[in-house]
Amino acid sequence: MMKLMFASDIHGSLPATERILELFAKSDARWLVILGDVLNHGPRNALPQGYAPAEVAGLLNEQARRIIAVRGNCDSEVDQMLLHFPITAPWQQVLLDERRLFLTHGHLFGQDNVPPLEAGDVLVYGHTHIPLAEKRGDVIHFNPGSVSIPKGGFVASYGMLEDNELRVIALNDQRVIAQLAINP
Template sequence: MKYIIASDIHGSAYYAKMLARKFENSGADKLILLGDLLYHGPRNDLPRDYAPKEVIEILNGYKDSIYAVRGNCDAEVDQMVLDFPIMSDYSVYILNGITFFASHGHIYSPQNLPCMKKGEAFISGHIHLPVAECKDGIYILNPGSTSIPKGGNPPSYSVLDGSRFTIYPLTDEDAPCSFIKEIELG
């Protein structure tokens, strides 16, 4: 199966629309969101086209295709307007035969990993940086931020297709799209 994975939309209708188009055009089976969906938080500037109500409408249009975890900027009140569950601090998925521990990154992180076995993957957002590496046999993955990237990176998202995890810039459909980082899992 094919999955689109993204994090840190932070209420940007502009990037939520772009992510929705990527999901639609990709043929992916599910959209996995790693938290911080509607609000920007006190440390971030407002993202482009900040419109949480519009983001709610966009994401609810994909409610049957979304798996999500809670970010540090997500609250119980957000769950009241979103038609898919977001309040879990983490989820464990078996995707294409690989165990993924999905978390936003503010509780569990690469520096505070849950109990994991070699060959499993830890995937999170939160730091707004794209990461695809293997440390001590555990895959550490982060799609970067769709709306407020850091470290000079472009807005980004990732694709898990089979055992290949690829991070792409979130660009307009007509723009050339080379990958930022890529890793083969397993």
């Protein structure tokens, strides 16, 4: 199975971007999937540590060919002007042999508005900044949390899909926060 890394809710944090790209380089993941809210912190969030959206864009652009991204509620056309990979799609899909990953930010489709999916498909979203890996009914819900502004008492985190297992991993100490096996 393809190895994927997931990052969400970067919100223009340069230290979080540097860290996730360092981990991505070491991970052997095929794609870095960014689940929205890339450059802007949004009106409801405090500025993240090291807020530097132009520098974040520059670093991400170096990996543009290896990024799959969706638009978050804080992303805009102005942000797209800085980025060399598309971020304006509200959702994307990755098709695996046995299932589909439906990638979205979480403000249009998410835990309370699940798109029509087949049993065993995975709904992958951010937005809440709260990590999650669990089966709800026939659909698997996966949220890697936020790399820059964690909420709900959680630490900054990212996600991995490897060897039929979804994991949410702490950004700094690599501790597994949540995990779920997805059998083929």
